[in-house]
Amino acid sequence: MLSAHALTRDFGERRAVDRVDLTVRPGRITGFVGANGAGKTTTMRMLMGVLGPSSGEVRWHGRPATAEDRRGFGYMPEERGLYPRMKLAEQLAFFARLHGAGRSEARARAGELLEFFDLGDRADDLLDSLSLGNQQRVQIAAALVHRPTALVLDEPFSGLDPHAVDAMLELLQREAGEIPVLFSSHQLDLVERICDDVVVLAGGRVVSAGSVDDLRSQETPSYRVEVVGHDAGWVRDLAGVRVDSIDASVVRLRLAGLPPAELVPALAARGGVLEVTRVRPSLSEIFREVTR
Numbered sequence: 001m002l003s004a005h006a007l008t009r010d011f012g013e014r015r016a017v018d019r020v021d022l023t024v025r026p027g028r029i030t031g032f033v034g035a036n037g038a039g040k041t042t043t044m045r046m047l048m049g050v051l052g053p054s055s056g057e058v059r060w061h062g063r064p065a066t067a068e069d070r071r072g073f074g075y076m077p078e079e080r081g082l083y084p085r086m087k088l089a090e091q092l093a094f095f096a097r098l099h100g101a102g103r104s105e106a107r108a109r110a111g112e113l114l115e116f117f118d119l120g121d122r123a124d125d126l127l128d129s130l131s132l133g134n135q136q137r138v139q140i141a142a143a144l145v146h147r148p149t150a151l152v153l154d155e156p157f158s159g160l161d162p163h164a165v166d167a168m169l170e171l172l173q174r175e176a177g178e179i180p181v182l183f184s185s186h187q188l189d190l191v192e193r194i195c196d197d198v199v200v201l202a203g204g205r206v207v208s209a210g211s212v213d214d215l216r217s218q219e220t221p222s223y224r225v226e227v228v229g230h231d232a233g234w235v236r237d238l239a240g241v242r243v244d245s246i247d248a249s250v251v252r253l254r255l256a257g258l259p260p261a262e263l264v265p266a267l268a269a270r271g272g273v274l275e276v277t278r279v280r281p282s283l284s285e286i287f288r289e290v291t292r
């Protein structure tokens with residue numbers, strides 16, 4: 001289990017990460033989300049030990065994480081960091097050897113990962129001859145080369161086409177069966193698809209954390225209402241509700257004081273109603289709600 005405890009980082013006067021607590025459990029995929037500049041990369045760098053905290057602590061299995069512990073982690077940094085003019089297979093074998101693999105074991109592992117990412121026939125190509133999405137696949141392969149004990153991935157999905165996204169999802173699910181996996185992403189639909197847990201950061205602070213289902217259940221329920229006629233504007237006059245949007249005859253609203261059982265009668269007393277549906281909030285909606 002990888003965890004952060006009151007992890008804080010200042011850059012001069014500016015506090016980029018502010019007393020962040022988070023836990024990444026084995027067997028679960030944790031998504032790390034937040035607007036640009038929220039502090040995700042800075043937190044991940046501290047988890048990996050490439051940046052020291054101003055205060056707070058990173059723990060591995062409940063005790064302070066050491067350099068040795070971190071050598072076991074797989075990391076995909078935001079700035080990436082492979083050698084553009086090195087052949088793919090050579091490059092991956094090189095990283096495997098840095099982690100202590102013997103020559104033939106390193107070569108075999110490089111070949112296996114390139115096959116997995118459909119790059120087996122590009123083994124002798126230079127990294128910078130690949131498309132950006134394929135370079136991204138090699139970045140992930142490099143993070144996996146030493147069979148890591150935990151994975152920390154900074155935006156692994158950015159720039160990937162849908163096939164590569166699917167391959168990445170499959171891979172993360174497979175890896176997360178055994179080890180803690182934390183990844184940051186702005187693609188909330190993907191986070192929703194595969195994450196068990198989510199940590200939402202805003203202005204350097206954790207504003208929400210837990211399983212996707214828990215976050216959903218904390219959210220104020222939202223309703224879709226379709227009224228008779230072309231203008232549902234009158235719904236705004238209802239007491240005890242907050243209207244999120246109106247599009248002709250369709251309204252999205254939340255209850256703000258009105259008990260759920262009174263919504264339909266209150267609507268019907270004011271106008272013609274065709275349908276009222278309770279809507280399960282998407283992660284994007286939850287994100288907007290908790291970060292606003």
Ligand SMILES: Nc1ncnc2c1ncn2[C@@H]1O[C@H](COP(=O)(O)OP(=O)(O)OP(=O)(O)O)[C@@H](O)[C@H]1O
Pocket residue numbers: 011016034035036037038039040041042043
């Ligand atoms: N080396 C640095 N020196 C000064 N300020 C920094 C440094 N690194 C990050 N920051 C600041 O810390 C804040 C958090 O940045 P960070 O890159 O961690 O955010 P992020 O959530 O990863 O953003 P994005 O989604 O855009 O990648 C930003 O205001 C950024 O400008």
